Amino acid sequence: MVKRKHAVGSVQKVMRRGNPSRALLWGAGRQRFAIVLAILMLCPTAVPYAQPTERAPDTMEARLLACAACHGRQGEGTKNDYFPRLAGKPAGYLMNQLVAFRDGRRRYPPMNYLLEYLPDAYLQKMADYFAALRPPPLPQAVAEVSAAVLARGRSLASEGDQAHGVPACSGCHGPKLTGMEPAIPGLVGLHASYISAQLGAFRYGTRTAAEPDCMQLVAASLTEADVTALAAWLASLPIPPDPSPVPKGTLPMPLACGSEPN
Amino acid sequence: MRIERLLRLPGLAVFSLLVGAAVAQAADDALVTKGKYLARAGDCIACHTSPGGALFAGGRPMATPFGTIYTSNITPDRKTGIGSWTADQFYGTMHSGRFPDGGLIYPAMPFGSYTKVTREDCDAIFAYLRSVPPVNQPNRPHDLRFPFNNRQLILGWRTLFFQEGEYQPNPTKSDEWNRGAYLVEGLGHCAMCHSPINALGGSSESQAFEGGLIPMQNWYAPSLTSNKEAGLGEWSIEEIVDLLRTGVSQRGAVYGPMAEVTFDSVQYLNDADVRAMAIYLKSLGEGSPPGTEDSGIPAPESSLLMNFGQTVYATHCASCHAADGRGMPPDYPPLARNPSIQMQSAVNPIRMVLNGGFPPGTEGNPMPYGMPPFAQTLSDDEVAAVVTYIRAAWGNRGSPVSSRQANELRTAPLD
Numbered sequence: 001m002v003k004r005k006h007a008v009g010s011v012q013k014v015m016r017r018g019n020p021s022r023a024l025l026w027g028a029g030r031q032r033f034a035i036v037l038a039i040l041m042l043c044p045t046a047v048p049y050a051q052p053t054e055r056a057p058d059t060m061e062a063r064l065l066a067c068a069a070c071h072g073r074q075g076e077g078t079k080n081d082y083f084p085r086l087a088g089k090p091a092g093y094l095m096n097q098l099v100a101f102r103d104g105r106r107r108y109p110p111m112n113y114l115l116e117y118l119p120d121a122y123l124q125k126m127a128d129y130f131a132a133l134r135p136p137p138l139p140q141a142v143a144e145v146s147a148a149v150l151a152r153g154r155s156l157a158s159e160g161d162q163a164h165g166v167p168a169c170s171g172c173h174g175p176k177l178t179g180m181e182p183a184i185p186g187l188v189g190l191h192a193s194y195i196s197a198q199l200g201a202f203r204y205g206t207r208t209a210a211e212p213d214c215m216q217l218v219a220a221s222l223t224e225a226d227v228t229a230l231a232a233w234l235a236s237l238p239i240p241p242d243p244s245p246v247p248k249g250t251l252p253m254p255l256a257c258g259s260e261p262n
Numbered sequence: 263m264r265i266e267r268l269l270r271l272p273g274l275a276v277f278s279l280l281v282g283a284a285v286a287q288a289a290d291d292a293l294v295t296k297g298k299y300l301a302r303a304g305d306c307i308a309c310h311t312s313p314g315g316a317l318f319a320g321g322r323p324m325a326t327p328f329g330t331i332y333t334s335n336i337t338p339d340r341k342t343g344i345g346s347w348t349a350d351q352f353y354g355t356m357h358s359g360r361f362p363d364g365g366l367i368y369p370a371m372p373f374g375s376y377t378k379v380t381r382e383d384c385d386a387i388f389a390y391l392r393s394v395p396p397v398n399q400p401n402r403p404h405d406l407r408f409p410f411n412n413r414q415l416i417l418g419w420r421t422l423f424f425q426e427g428e429y430q431p432n433p434t435k436s437d438e439w440n441r442g443a444y445l446v447e448g449l450g451h452c453a454m455c456h457s458p459i460n461a462l463g464g465s466s467e468s469q470a471f472e473g474g475l476i477p478m479q480n481w482y483a484p485s486l487t488s489n490k491e492a493g494l495g496e497w498s499i500e501e502i503v504d505l506l507r508t509g510v511s512q513r514g515a516v517y518g519p520m521a522e523v524t525f526d527s528v529q530y531l532n533d534a535d536v537r538a539m540a541i542y543l544k545s546l547g548e549g550s551p552p553g554t555e556d557s558g559i560p561a562p563e564s565s566l567l568m569n570f571g572q573t574v575y576a577t578h579c580a581s582c583h584a585a586d587g588r589g590m591p592p593d594y595p596p597l598a599r600n601p602s603i604q605m606q607s608a609v610n611p612i613r614m615v616l617n618g619g620f621p622p623g624t625e626g627n628p629m630p631y632g633m634p635p636f637a638q639t640l641s642d643d644e645v646a647a648v649v650t651y652i653r654a655a656w657g658n659r660g661s662p663v664s665s666r667q668a669n670e671l672r673t674a675p676l677d
Contacts, residue, residue, distance in 0.1 A: 056582070056593035056631055065582070066618050066632025069639065080638065103314030109676035110617065110635060116313075117525035117622035122629050 060129040066114060067126075074135035081193035087133035088243045092182030094127035096209065096259050107206040137189055137239040145232040149225075153233025156226060157187075165221045167254040169230070172214075177237065179245035183259045186245060192235035199227045210258030217255065290389065297390025300383050303535070304376070304449035305527035306391075309333045319343075319397040324370055325478040325675070329406030331370045339396035352388040353381055358426055366416040368404070369423070375451035378429035378444065438534075442542025445535060450527075455483035455519060471546055475607060480674035481518045482607040486546050491605045493547025494540075502540035507531070508626030510592035514600050515630075517619040518610070525622035567662065571651025574644050578636065579652075587656040593631045597652045604653055604660035611649050612663060612671050615640070642669045 056062045061073070070083040077085035086094065100106035102115040102123070115123070143150060155161075157177070160168035170177060172184050179186035187195070201207035202219035209215065222230070253260065301307070310333050312322045320335040338345040344352070351362035359373030360366060367373060379387075409415060429448055431440040446452050447470075458474035473485030484491035494502050497513060505511040509524045516524050528536060576585065579597075583589045587598030597603050603611050618635035621627065636645070645668035653660025 054590050056590045062593075063629055063631045066620060066634045069618070069634035069636070105314060110637075113617060113676040114620055114632065114635070117521045118620055118630075119623045119628065122623045125629065 060125065064126060064129070067130075071130075072135070072138075075130040075133050076135035077138055077189065077191075079138070081191045082197060084191075084194050085138075085189040086130040087135050088178075088245075089131060089185045090179050090181050090183055090245045091124075091127045091131035093179065093185045093259070094130055095124055096183055098123040098127060100207075100209065105208045106201075134243065140238055141191065141235060143192075143232050143236045145228065149229045150233050150236065152226070153229035153231070156230050157233055161226070166218065166226070169234075171254045172251060172257070172260070174246045174251065176240050177234065178240065178243050180251055180260070181245050181248040184245070184257075186243060187234045188237045188243065189239045190235060192231040195231040195234055196227050199230070212256045212258050214255040214257035214259075293386050293389040294393045295390075297386035297388065297393075299530070299532075300387050300449060301390055302527055302530040303445055304379075304387065304451070305523060306336070306387075308522055308526045309371075310336050316395075316397045316399065318391065318394055319399040321399060321402055326370060326406075327477050328410035329404065331368055331404045331406070332402040334401045335397065335399050336391055337394055337397045337399075338392045339398050342398050342400045343396060344391065345396055347388075349385050349388050352391075353384040356384050356387075357381075357428075359420070359424065366413045366420070368413075368416060369419060372451035372454045374424050375448055375453060377424075377426050378448035380428055383449070436541075438538045438541050439545060441535065442538035442540070445531075445539050446542055450539070452486070456486050473605075475609065476519060478675070479519060480609060480671065481613065482605060482609040483519070484602060484605050484610075486543060488547065491601055493601070494544045495547030495549070497544065499537065499540045499544065502543060503533075503536050504592070504626075506539060507536050508592075508624050509621040509630065510595070510627050512591045513596065514602055515592065515595045515621040517614065517621060517633075521619075521622040524624060529622070529624040529626065567647050567650055568654065570644075571647035571649075572655070574640065574648040575651050575655075578639070579648065587652065587658075592627070598656035598658065600658075604658045606661075608649060608653065608660065608663045608667060609671065611652065611660075612645065612668055613674065615645050615649055616668070616671060617676060637672060642666075642672075 067075070067086070070078060070080065071086050072078050075085065075087035077083060097106060098115060099120070101108065101111040102118065104112060156166060157169040160166045160171070169187060172180065173187050174180050174184075177187040198207060199219045199222060202213075202215045203222075205216070306318065309322055309324065310318045310320050312319070315321060316337070318336045320333040322333045324331045324333060335343040337343040340346050347355075347362060355361060355367070356373065356376045356379055358377070359369070359371070404411070429444045432443070435443075453470050455476050456471045456473055458469050458472055471486040472488070473483055473491055475482050485493060487493055501511045501513050505514065505516060506524060506528045508529070509516050509521060528539075531539075575583075582594040583597050587596060589596035589598075614633060616635065616637040618633040620632040621630040623630055640648070642665035646663045646665040649668070650662045652658065653663065
């Protein structure tokens with residue numbers, strides 16, 4: 001059963017400000033203005049202008065503190081269930097996501113807002129930056145599902161479910177699920193809630209990719225129980241010592257994918 | 263000889279025809295180039311192109327208090343765009359706010375500003391729009407509530423708020439000032455956001471540039487006439503030019519709707535025009551007293567809220583904006599004496615703390631530094647305390663902010 005896309009219920013309010021009376025604001029006479037100016041000049045807390053200040057470090061880290069709040073300073077992720085690790089994912093994948101957020105193909109208002117007025121060249125630099133980072137993994141979360149559910153997740157990830165048209169995750173995302181260059185992401189080091197939210201977003205159309213949108217097809221053929229099992233299993237996997245994605249073309253992909261043209 | 267000459271004549275005719283065509287082509291190209299530049303100045307692209315959609319094919323939803331308006335296709339497609347329009351009809355639309363068939367246009371289209379654009383400039387913009395690829399994309403009907411779905415109501419609005427007429431230069435001012443005024447009041451349509459909007463969705467000429475909350479977007483567009491807000495009377499021309507053109511300056515940076523203006527429009531304008539705009543904008547704020555009213559907030563030592571705010575600031579903000587609020591401009595904007603922090607409306611600083619933001623990536627500042635969002639880290643009380651603190655510390659004179667105000671803005675739309 002495929003539910004229809006949830007309407008994002010943003011509360012929209014119309015707020016109007018009363019117009020301040022100009023007379024009230026500007027009515028002060030020249031005399032009062034002079035007094036006030038004198039007070040201002042004497043005021044020790046007022047910071048004068050034209051004092052040279054230090055510039056921020058000329059680094060990507062200093063530029064991208066906006067990302068660190070949710071994704072960690074080195075893109076290692078945070079404890080928050082819904083924010084993914086970015087470090088080590090293929091640059092092509094990260095770039096596709098940045099552009100999709102900016103242009104609204106992937107809907108998540110806080111990200112859509114942040115990237116709205118950034119040019120491709122900068123987004124590419126961000127993607128390259130996070131792709132190259134190799135921070136240590138965060139502490140592994142303990143799975144909160146039964147062994148049977150984990151086993152189902154493992155079987156789906158490594159073998160798929162041929163009867164229901166579900167390909168194995170490892171067929172595209174690599175034998176160690178660390179992704180494939182240039183644009184297939186690793187699936188290790190992510191929270192279960194994030195993975196299940198993404199599978200839901202593919203299915204309901206709030207996350208879309210270049211046609212043919214292979215993940216939309218895959219997600220549509222999964223049951224709710226499959227999603228739970230997959231998310232729990234993938235989240236339980238440790239990040240391997242070398243989390244690098246496999247090179248481009250390593251795997252014969254079972255599906256045509258617009259983001260990863262063969 | 264005679265025969266040779268006769269033979270040569272048709273060649274000459276063809277040659278002169280070619281030259282004539284080439285000259286005409288060059289003139290057309292020059293007109294299109296000029297039109298493209300002016301279309302940037304008018305920021306047509308911001309509304310008439312959907313994010314990720316075809317250039318000028320319209321369809322972008324514009325939320326208004328009266329319902330949703332979908333922008334129109336202005337590509338030269340004959341069926342769904344403006345391909346069958348004449349230059350006269352285009353000028354008429356820009357100048358009078360009426361479609362070629364006389365139909366009334368909703369004032370979401372800033373014809374109240376575009377009426378000030380000269381015929382010559384309108385013709386250039388039209389020539390440019392004729393040159394872009396036609397896109398077959400039918401206009402989507404507006405989704406306006408009763409009674410606003412009745413276009414005849416626009417007649418009343420026009421009577422109250424619309425004054426038709428091209429820009430008239432002020433002979434007592436310099437050419438530069440007049441050029442700036444023409445761009446700001448005309449194509450730039452700055453008054454659309456920077457003037458108070460009343461309950462009828464109109465803004466009156468007498469209150470032009472006095473600032474107001476942008477309906478539906480919940481961003482405050484500050485007054486450009488008061489130095490207590492974004493009046494630029496105390497700024498240098500260079501600082502204003504930097505802000506408009508690169509999105510950042512020694513005094514502050516642009517975010518939200520103004521980032522869009524810099525990103526889509528002003529960064530493409532030439533030095534002379536941005537400077538002219540700066541001169542005009544500076545003049546709007548000159549003569550206005552500096553912000554001197556007491557905020558009514560007691561010193562940190564005596565106020566629990568200020569103390570709490572100072573603690574939050576030291577933990578989360580001071581590493582970039584510095585303990586004394588001077589920031590590291592233009593990368594990390596200063597907060598001390600930054601008028602946008604202290605404005606009567608606290609909407610913008612609260613939003614910045616909740617959602618963070620990047621200034622636009624421009625040619626002059628291709629890799630801007632981003633402010634992190636704190637919505638997921640700070641409670642309403644912490645947001646209120648820290649915004650109150652930055653509005654009153656270091657000689658700033660803004661009024662306190664309540665946690666309720668902070669909470670309300672958590673649900674403000676981000677798009």
